[in-house]
Structures are given as structure tokens and as C-alpha cells.
Amino acid sequence: MAARVQPRQLAFVLPHAESLSRDNFLEGPANAAALALVDSWPDWPNRVMLLAGPEGSGKSHLAAIWAEQAGARSTAAHALTATAVPGALATGALVVEDLNVAGFDERALFHLMNLAREDQAFVLITARVPPAAFQVELRDLRSRLRAVPVVTLLPPDDQLFRALIVKFCADRQLSIDEPVVSYLATRIERSFAAARRAVELLDTAALQLGRPVTRALAAELLRDA
Template sequence: MSSSSPRQLSLGVQLKDDATFENFYAVDGQLNRQVVMALQQQLQPFGEQFIYLSGIQGAGLSHLLQAACHFAGEQGRSAQYLPLEELVSADPAALLDGLEILDLVCLDGLHWVVGRPDWERALFVFFNTMRDTGRRVVMAAAQGPRELKVSLPDLQSRLNWGLVFQVQPLDDESKRKALQMRAKARGIELTDEVAQYILHRAPRSSHDLFKTLHRLDDASLAEQRRLTIPFVKQTLGF
């Protein structure tokens, strides 16, 4: 995070260190790769000012928004990640006021706040201000902008201003490869056989799979053992 964005700390919002574009499994030619490319290009002069992402839980929306903030920081740009589920009880006008000084603002979980008049009015002002100052916004929600239950028509129109993507969840083969990619980044050797064993027995969402990998990594470091099926079985109680 760029030092020119003090709000990140004042809000108590922390970015996950491993929430990077490099850690997001996206294959060339697939839609999710287009999403990553659009986010990486967003801060360029030709980049899209507004990007809207939707997807089911576990598709990686929060990961992508945090990755965009990390990426901005690496470029020396200021950015703010706002997890709206955690901030829903905040005063929205005060929370969003002044964010136009930042190069990028990422709003995660719009579905948590739409339908509330105070939030909708504050978001309407926020989007107008960000547009007028040429700043960038990434927003994410469980539904697309047309399916979101927005009460304020003017806000509904602003959600459709830029690029809209539906982030695709990983199929089983992609989950295996993503798990192995994360393992490699941690310096862990995860064979196809062991990865398949984990996939068949651990919770299926990508988020839960990566939490399982983190747990296995900690255990293997503590016991100085490789990830084998017997070790995974012992550690996870399968």
C-alpha cells in the first residue's frame, strides 16, 4: 500500500499479503484472464475508469479487489480497499468523503449496502465525484448491476458506467491447478495425487481449499514433513 493512502490504516482495513494477481489462477483466453488484464490496465491513461465485478461466493472477488490495491501500491499509486460487509454500520457520507484524493478505490460487497437510502445517496455522490476527478473505481457484488436491488435510479445508472464482468468460479481441474500454484508459491511440492486427495475430501470452495493449504503448510513446517496422503490424512483428520 502506498504511503500516500493513510486511510487504509485509520479504517483498520488490512490487505491480505497473498491477495495478488500472481496468486489468482486465470488461464489465457478465458474470461477471468480478461478481468485481470482490465484491472492491471486500469491505472493506465487508457484504462477503464469504472469496473464492476460480480460472482458467486468463492469466485475470488475480494482477492481481485485486494490484488488491485496491491498492484496500485507497487506502481506508487494510492488505493483504498473497503469491505462493505464490515463497514455497513458506518456513516457512508463520512466514509466516502474525500476518497477522490486517491488514485483507486475498491468497493467490495455492494449488495450489503444497496437498498439503504443513506448508502445509496452517498454512493451516488461518490461515483459522480470520482468520475469528475478522473479517479478509478473497482466495485464487486454478488449480483450484476442490473440484478442488484437498487432503489435510487440515478445510482443504478452509475453502476453501469464502465466495464462489467462476471467472474467465473473454478472447475475441479482449475481448482487443482490453483492449489498447486499456491503451494509452489509457498515452496511446497504438491503432487497431482495429493492435490486430488485434498479436493475430494476438503470443503469445495476455493477459499476453503486455500485455507486448508495454509493449515497443511504450517503443519509440514512444524513437523518437517512433505505433503503426502498419509500426512494430509493425519493432519486434517480425513
């Protein structure tokens, strides 16, 4: 008689809430300067400030905290247009998210920086790299961007990295114990993005296989990854 094959569960990708409140921000040496900037508002050294850091380093979380404090609106850098600038800056504060090396309207950004200065408004820009790495055609904009003070988020230390793994699991309501945290912390790249991907992988596999998240499951997944 042929053995019965246990069917795998289908894993549906459901949205999960990731808290972006001040109370849920994980502090550490890697983000201390950026958090200090947010907390020091409105006593900023410049009306326009830029947070630079790798994917998942907490830039959006910090921007959300500041937006709550400053009553700021938010826009993606690639969606900013010159005609939209006055409305975007109407509250006197604006978050411009994910300014890439390419893929934004230079004239719109230049208009925004000019208007912010004229109206004494505040702008917080997030980017993965500092403006010096951008290839900007408008010379005046290039000069303005390079004059913007940059606060850099650094790679996480061990304590923050472990805390991030726990937080990403909590965001997904995923139960995890210390052996799993320790295993992941010593086996994956020490970056915010890697921690997020590892937790997503564990969550998806646990649902598909109908198994709890254990060190053994983590070892299987990372071995096959």
C-alpha cells in the same frame, strides 16, 4: 501399565503472507478477462468498473495489482461514508472492496460515482455478484450501478485449480507433492474458497499432529470433514 499417550502439539494460528504482486497472480481462462481489464488501464470503457466473482476468486489480488499501477487508495465498501469520499478519491483512483448486496451507504456510493465522473477519476469496485442482484433504494444509484460495466471471474479450470492449491500451500510455506495435489483436486469442490479451506485444514492438522502433509493425511481429514 497404562500406555503413555503422546500429546498433540498446539497449533497456533499465525498470520501468513499472501503475495498480491502481478508476478504471483495465477492466470487462466477463468480470470483472463479481469486481468485484461487491469492491464488495459487507463484505456477503460468507463471510469467506474466492477469485478464480480465468488469468494477467493482473485478480485482483491487484481485490485491490488491495479492499485499499484494507478496509485489508487483502497476502502472497504461498508466503511465508505459521504464525508470520506473526497479524501478517498484524492489520488484520482480508488478501489472499493467487497460491495455486498446490503451493508453499504447508498448516498456515499452515489456521491463517489458522481465525483469520479466530475473529476475524471477511476474507481474499481469488487463484489461477489453483479449490481443487478442488489436491492438499492436510491433510484438514481440503482440506475448508475446497472450502467457500470461488469467483468466476471469464472470458476477455475483444472489447471488453474491445481495451481491454486500449490500457491495456497506456498503462501503458508507448506511442502506438498503431486499425489496430494491430485487427491485434493479430485475430492473437493472446485472453487477458490474450497481450495483455500482445504489447505488451511491440512496446515493446521499437520502442525497439531506433527506429521508431514501426505495423501494419507489428506484422506483422513476429508473423510472426517
